[in-house]
Amino acid sequence: xxxxxxxxxxxxxxxxxxxxxxxxxxxxxxxxxxxxxxxxxxxxxxxxxxxxxxxxxxxxxxxxxxxxxxxxxxxxxxxxxxxxxxxxxxxxxxxxxxxxxxxxxxxxxxxxxxxxxxxxxxxxxxxxxxxxxxxxxxxxxxxxxxxxxxxxxxxxxxxxxxxxxxxxxxxxxxxxxxxxxxxxxxxxxxxxxxxxxxxxxxxxxxxxxxxxxxxxxxxxxxxxxxxxxxxxxxxxxxxxxxxxxxxxxxxx
Amino acid sequence: xxxxxxxxxxxxxxxxxxxxxxxxxxxxxxxxxxxxxxxxxxxxxxxxxxxxxxxxxxxxxxxxxxxxxxxxxxxxxxxxxxxxxxxxxxxxxxxxxxxxxxxxxxxxxxxxxxxxxxxxxxxxxxxxxxxxxxxxxxxxxxxxxxxxxxxxxxxxxxxxxxxxxxxxxxxxxxxxxxxxxxxxxxxxxxxxxxxxxxxxxxxxxxxxxxxxxxxxxxxxxxxxxxxxxxxxxxxxxxxxxxxxxxxxxxxx
Numbered sequence: 001x002x003x004x005x006x007x008x009x010x011x012x013x014x015x016x017x018x019x020x021x022x023x024x025x026x027x028x029x030x031x032x033x034x035x036x037x038x039x040x041x042x043x044x045x046x047x048x049x050x051x052x053x054x055x056x057x058x059x060x061x062x063x064x065x066x067x068x069x070x071x072x073x074x075x076x077x078x079x080x081x082x083x084x085x086x087x088x089x090x091x092x093x094x095x096x097x098x099x100x101x102x103x104x105x106x107x108x109x110x111x112x113x114x115x116x117x118x119x120x121x122x123x124x125x126x127x128x129x130x131x132x133x134x135x136x137x138x139x140x141x142x143x144x145x146x147x148x149x150x151x152x153x154x155x156x157x158x159x160x161x162x163x164x165x166x167x168x169x170x171x172x173x174x175x176x177x178x179x180x181x182x183x184x185x186x187x188x189x190x191x192x193x194x195x196x197x198x199x200x201x202x203x204x205x206x207x208x209x210x211x212x213x214x215x216x217x218x219x220x221x222x223x224x225x226x227x228x229x230x231x232x233x234x235x236x237x238x239x240x241x242x243x244x245x246x247x248x249x250x251x252x
Numbered sequence: 253x254x255x256x257x258x259x260x261x262x263x264x265x266x267x268x269x270x271x272x273x274x275x276x277x278x279x280x281x282x283x284x285x286x287x288x289x290x291x292x293x294x295x296x297x298x299x300x301x302x303x304x305x306x307x308x309x310x311x312x313x314x315x316x317x318x319x320x321x322x323x324x325x326x327x328x329x330x331x332x333x334x335x336x337x338x339x340x341x342x343x344x345x346x347x348x349x350x351x352x353x354x355x356x357x358x359x360x361x362x363x364x365x366x367x368x369x370x371x372x373x374x375x376x377x378x379x380x381x382x383x384x385x386x387x388x389x390x391x392x393x394x395x396x397x398x399x400x401x402x403x404x405x406x407x408x409x410x411x412x413x414x415x416x417x418x419x420x421x422x423x424x425x426x427x428x429x430x431x432x433x434x435x436x437x438x439x440x441x442x443x444x445x446x447x448x449x450x451x452x453x454x455x456x457x458x459x460x461x462x463x464x465x466x467x468x469x470x471x472x473x474x475x476x477x478x479x480x481x482x483x484x485x486x487x488x489x490x491x492x493x494x495x496x497x498x499x500x501x502x503x504x
Contacts, residue, residue: 002260002261002262002263002285002286002287003260003261003263003466003473004259004260004261004466005258005259005462005465005466006256006257006258006259007256007257007258007259008254008255008256009255009256010254011254011255034254035254095502095503097502100502102502110416110417110418119442119451120443120444121444122444123444160451160453163415163416164362164415164416164496164501164502164503165362165495165501165503166362166424166454166494166495166496167434167452167454167494167495168433168435168452168453168454168455168457168494169451169452169453169454170454170457170458170461171458172418182419182420183420190371190372191472192372192373192374192375199371199412199421200419200420200421201412201420201421201422201464202418202419202420202421202422203420205420205422206422206461206462206465209457209458209461210257210259210458210461210462210465212453212458213257213455213458213459213462213478213481214255214256214257220443221255226465229465241419242418242419242420243417243418243419244416244417244418244419249416249417250349250352250354250416251347251416251417251503
């Protein structure tokens with residue numbers, strides 16, 4: 001049998017709101033569409049639904065725009081109070097130019113606009129912030145699946161981030177549970193017997209990207225099941241293993 | 253039926269060398285393992301095998317290390333002639349620090365070490381350079397599949413690139429044929445009727461990442477078939493659409 005990985009979108013989940021049982025609803029929906037969650041699956045859950053059930057949805061009118069937020073936004077389409085939220089979710093501004101704000105968020109992510117956006121949430125003046133601790137969100141879903149179905153899964157909370165040098169965003173991991181987010185080949189031999197000194201693959205980001213292929217931005221598929229991928233099980237996994245830390249980075 | 257994408261690794265291909273019929277061999281291998289290439293497939297072909305069949309394998313001894321190459325490499329494990337090859341494949345050094353060289357390659361890619369590496373090729377003093385024109389490589393494979401099997405496929409040439417801010421590398425596209433590498437949602441409405449102003453997804457990079465999940469670095473799976481992904485067909489596709497160009501970038 002050739003190696004094969006399946007990426008299955010989970011459809012039919014309801015619009016979610018603060019306090020909803022996300023894990024339960026995704027198990028129900030997967031079951032209802034004939035693809036119940038199985039041992040060894042990787043569940044890729046998009047950040048937006050995690051933020052919704054965790055109550056991380058805010059209104060423009062919850063804040064007043066600071067002079068900096070007003071100045072930065074001038075001449076751009078964004079509401080200055082939206083910009084204010086971006087600044088409040090950041091611990092460092094990495095670049096601020098032509099209306100673009102690249103932040104280091106308070107969670108340690110480098111991304112545009114502190115990961116805040118207004119798409120796919122109800123209301124004209126609402127924004128979804130990132131979850132406070134996406135690793136904990138992932139762990140909670142993993143535990144709920146174990147408790148109800150008795151199976152071990154890995155969980156990735158994903159978000160759509162841009163990146164330097166390349167147009168277009170891709171989905172990456174912002175929280176993980178149950179798998180090592182990096183597959184290290186350091187010290188292993190390649191196919192010709194040479195030691196591979198430096199190769200480390202961010203498999204959690206590749207899994208998040210694969211999950212996006214069945215999700216899409218308008219399709220109402222907030223969860224993907226990745227089946228058949230032989231990940232490295234790790235009980236105390238954390239996205240911190242992927243976050244480089246600004247002191248080691250050449251592009252801070 | 254829930255949305256599903258399959259990622260199938262192509263095993264059983266021989267060690268490749270200059271002049272080999274890569275497209276023919278991958279069609280043979282896919283057929284032999286019971287997963288013949290079908291209309292609408294995306295073929296993800298890793299750069300290393302493309303470089304091999306195109307003769308982009310060089311030896312350390314083909315060059316003499318310049319004083320800069322010697323100085324940069326001092327105290328690091330790399331052969332200075334390897335560094336010389338990196339400099340020769342670059343049109344700009346973006347960062348050069350602690351043995352790390354981030355280049356803009358002559359093809360326009362931003363990556364470490366000009367995309368050159370020594371793993372998975374025979375010999376102790378050999379290096380694989382990037383293909384001269386990976387779009388042309390992808391187009392050639394696409395045409396060969398059309399000519400022999402009569403089916404339309406998309407082809408992505410992939411390579412493993414690191415990135416700022418996040419540990420671990422991921423596979424990205426360096427050449428494309430037959431599909432739009434970016435899926436733009438600009439102007440479309442989201443699930444709540446809001447216009448999505450800025451969302452563009454680099455689907456070619458996500459497909460490359462998905463392809464890596466069945467490949468791996470030591471597994472001898474240089475080609476993946478991605479089946480069931482509804483890509484945007486585009487006859488004159490090019491990776492240039494993903495390359496931002498340094499004049500627009502905040503991290504040059």
